[in-house]
Amino acid sequence: MLKSAYKPPGEPGLWHDFLAQLERTLAHVNAHPATVEYLTHPRRTVALTVPVQLDDGTVSFFSGYRVVHNIALGPARGGVRYHPRVSLGQSVGLAAIATIQSAVFRLPYGGAAGGVSVNPRKLSIGEVERLTRRYAAELVDVIGPDKDILGPDLGTGEREMAWMMDTFSTNRGFTEPGVVTGKPPQLGGVSKRGEAVGRGVLYAVEAFTRFQEQDLAGSTVAVQGYGKVGRAVARLFSEAGAKVIAVSDEWGAVYNPDGLDYKALLAHFKETGRVEGFSGAHTIGRDALVGLDADFLILAALEGLINEGNVDQVRARVIVESAVGAVTADADAQLRRRGVPVVPDVIAGGGGLTMDYLEWVQNFSMFNWSEDRVWSAMQRRVAQTLEEVCTYAEAHAIDLRLASYAIAVDQINFSTHMRGVYP
Template sequence: MLKSAYRPPGEPGLWHDFLAQLERTLAQVEAHPATVEYLIHPRRTVALTVPVQLDDGTVHFFSGYRVVHNIALGPARGGVRFHPRVSMGQTVGLAAIATVQSAIFHLPYGGAAGGVAVDPRRLSKGELERLTRRYAAELVDVIGPDKDILGPDLGTGEREMAWMMDTFSTNRGFTEPGVVTGKPPQLGGVSKRGEAVGRGVLYAVETFAEFKDLRLEGSTVAVQGYGKIGRAVVRLFAEAGARVVAVSDEWGAVYNPEGLDHKTLLAHFKETGRVEGFSGAHTIGREALVGLEVDFLILAAVEGVLHEGNVEQVRAGVVVESAVGAITAEADEHLRQRGVPVIPDVLVGGGGLTMDYLEWVQNFSMFNWSDDRVWLAMQRRVSQTLREVCEYAEDQEIDLRLASYVLGVDRINVATHMQGVYP
């Protein structure tokens, strides 16, 4: 396996998986040695101590991170995650995957990622705002619309992006909406951006199904994860004619082979805060969902949910990796050996990435496009990219993840070689 001189403290996780995938890729594409070195050495890693005064007057220190992995194709761009499991190893891995994803989708971005190790549900609104603003203030000198663009991720959304934008703008003395994406529409964000990731999943699966002569309408779907993305996925797939038979969250899972009514399920979730107890289905173990015999298994929660310990249970026709790193490198290899198709995270997440790009472009031009124009542009970008990768994978007789990385790394290699190394 590739040996990176950079070794983040703690469990490497996503960074380890990225290096494993990069090694597979380099056996298929001729990359200049300098390109490889750039890819295995993050450009900038920042570890922060984020002090926050809590409502009771005490001060608590949180660990925060921001990583810029590569800027060969343009300024860095990546989400900010608020979650207890945030670490440097996870953040470096997320940034590296973002680098390759932007290249795959022909977008002028490098890769970045950031976050704070915190459970945002345990903070009051005031505490969360103070945490968010302090995190952004610590990064003022290294972020910006032409340097490093922040976006939403697990545990953050429009509200947090608005606070970060205001903090950056206040420190700079002028309004700068382009420093973040995923903002409220009133501040220059894209309308209904929250649906973008879910729609991106739908468009990716629709394109894959069309390419493979599969039918999405009438197919059976299980969705692992019922957060903002999972809820959108359930609704959109149901509206597209698929039969969503199972859904899980962090507490449990529900299953009905005849299909779940997504509207009443959502009402139950809003009332109780979990899917368990839904009267339109029976409860199953959370882990049991990955072993259901369905046409599409959609992983829409966090990384590492499909691993060596449970991958043998998978009986789905196609696994859709909506959450970044949801499938470990070992589990991915197992699925390849079994011939189970995987639509990887770098493809499935293209909807949210594309919407962030369209928002950023509008902020630069100071002109807002209609919702129809934005949605159509996003759908076209996702569908064209999926077809391109599917055609390349079929021609080369390789899996979609490897095909994606080969195309992405090749574009990064060309850009790196053309720019050279600054002396």
């Protein structure tokens, strides 16, 4: 492990995995020592206390974080997460992976991440709004469309982004839509941003199968996670001709080897709030989905889904890591030894990044593109990036994750060298 690297307090899982991957990468690329130091030390870490007046009049305090990892390629950009497991260590890891993702997609962004350690389901809408506005207000001096751009992540969406934009704009005295992405279209967002990550997964897998000279239609798919991304993935892959045989949520999973009726499953989920009990499939244990025989296992929930404890159960032909850090570094190494390809998070999750970039450009130009143009631009960017990574991996006889990091570190190394160290 890189010994001089920053050591965040709290759970360092994602940051630790990033450093392990970076160390692998440095054996394949010629990066200047200064670049390595920049990549192993986040530019800014902010830990703050977020006081919120609850509906009953009491005040509760929540821990919030915002990390800017690197800005060699441009202003930082990254999501805001509301979840009980949010920590400084997790935010540093997410920000670092966002840096790599922007670089491999050749977009003018650095990496950032943050959030609040909270379960938003236990708060009223009014309490979530007060939490969101206070969090944004605490960051007014360090965020902005040319400094650090906030976006949606687990537990946040259009509503929270609108509140953050309004809070920032009110404090600045003018409307600034570009400070956040993932806003409602009426406020300068892009149409159907909520399914952008799911579409990005579909476009990446379609490009992967083309590169392998195979066909997505008729392939079997298991989806771990049935949130916004997982639901979009199940629908989009079904519409593309793939057979979605299983999905899981935090309570359980359902399986039908003949394929799930995604419309009926969605109706059941909306009625009951969970997938188990769906009459068109067998209910199985949540963790049993990992061991199903499928062409593609799509990981669309939290980090660490595939780990040392269950990697031996994996029977899928290809792993698609939609969620950031869904495969731990140790599990990734075992999958490599077994010859199981992993389409890594920095590629499979690129739909949201690309959509955020298009929205950011729209906000600067004050011009909105049509939905068809946005989807077309996103599909082209994802497909080009996946093809470049696959070609690089094949030429150097390495895996897709290592190829992604090698391309990204080359980009960051060049920019770091050209910009120099100030003063």
